[in-house]
Amino acid sequence: MRIVLLGPPGAGKGTQAARIAQRFRIPHISTGDMMRAAIQSGSDLGRKAKAFVEAGKLVPDEVLIDVVRERLGRGDCASGFLLDGFPRTRAQAEALDRLSSEIGCALSHVVEIRVAADLLKDRLLKRGQIEGRADDTAEVIEKRLMVYEEQTRPVSSFYAGKGTLVQVDGVGTVDEVEERLVKALKKR
Numbered sequence: 697m698r699i700v701l702l703g704p705p706g707a708g709k710g711t712q713a714a715r716i717a718q719r720f721r722i723p724h725i726s727t728g729d730m731m732r733a734a735i736q737s738g739s740d741l742g743r744k745a746k747a748f749v750e751a752g753k754l755v756p757d758e759v760l761i762d763v764v765r766e767r768l769g770r771g772d773c774a775s776g777f778l779l780d781g782f783p784r785t786r787a788q789a790e791a792l793d794r795l796s797s798e799i800g801c802a803l804s805h806v807v808e809i810r811v812a813a814d815l816l817k818d819r820l821l822k823r824g825q826i827e828g829r830a831d832d833t834a835e836v837i838e839k840r841l842m843v844y845e846e847q848t849r850p851v852s853s854f855y856a857g858k859g860t861l862v863q864v865d866g867v868g869t870v871d872e873v874e875e876r877l878v879k880a881l882k883k884r
């Protein structure tokens with residue numbers, strides 16, 4: 697299975713991605729986790745990404761596309777993968793299309809977790825209190841939700857236009873949402 701999981705910040709994407717990847721025994725590739733790890737380690741990539749991540753802005757496309765190209769090229773992706781947090785712009789989606797045909801691995805599923813905008817802010821503020829993520833502050837949350845609407849929403853339209861997008865209701869318990877996702881993934 698080669699899955700792209702879409703959804704706004706606060707939709708529960710990371711939690712669900714980890715569960716789904718474990719269930720289907722495929723690597724969970726979270727570009728957000730990769731950015732945080734790079735920043736933590738102080739690598740070149742981390743230095744490039746830091747200011748963007750902390751401001752709630754997107755790291756430039758060319759940086760992310762290189763990171764994902766390298767990651768998908770590793771051996772553990774041969775049997776499939778779940779991408780969480782990528783693509784986040786139309787240019788990234790187009791690059792992923794090209795990359796998929798380059799390495800002969802078309803996506804099998806594009807699933808979007810949907811949650812109404814007014815619930816997202818509360819969820820993210822709560823996560824900020826629990827996990828202490830630097831970009832879960834009121835101001836940066838506003839920015840990330842705006843960035844999502846402007847730059848990432850077109851990614852859903854891109855896949856909807858191709859007829860590959862499946863949408864799943866993200867309101868409910870973690871188990872309920874997981875079951876909906878599994879059902880959607882088994883359908884195709």
Ligand code: AMP
Binds near residue numbers: 749785788
């Ligand atoms: P996330 O954990 O997925 O919410 O990602 C945290 C932050 O990492 C985002 O707010 C961006 O600054 C950066 N990031 C993660 N994935 C991408 C991507 N595909 N394109 C650009 N920036 C990204």
